[in-house]
Amino acid sequence: MTDQTPEIQLEETGSKGRYFLRGPGGAEAEMTFSKAGEHLMIIDHTEVPDAFRGQGAGLRLVTRAVEEARAAGKKIIPLCPFANAQFKRHPEWADVLKS
Structure with missing residues (x-):
């Protein structure tokens, strides 16, 4: 049996980037971001x-960004309404939230 959950991938070009999931038929869920210096990411x-x-794809994408920002000592500004809502639902992410 194979795992049906697609792996999150990262693409970066210059000061922009995106985390994405590619699903059946080539459908893509994505979260885009901009880099503002070396220590700040704007979703x-x-x-x-x-x-x-209904599969939690958006939450998975934001969670991945949080995990990678935390590991790299970066902060996040969640301008995207969905990402902002997720930060409000996850107070444990406060350490990477740019205040």
Whole structure:
């Protein structure tokens, strides 16, 4: 039996980047961000197509960004409404939230 959960991938180009999941039929869920210096990430957009709805894909993407920011000593500004809502639901992420 194979794992049906797609792996989160990261693409970065210059000061922009995205975490994404590629699903059946090429559907992609993504969370885009901008880098503001070496220690700050601005999450600006999260998009989850119908193929991923109800699977926690958006939360997985934001969680991955939080984990990587924490490991790298970075802070996050969640401009995206979805990411901002997730930060409010997860007070344990306060250490990476740029106040």
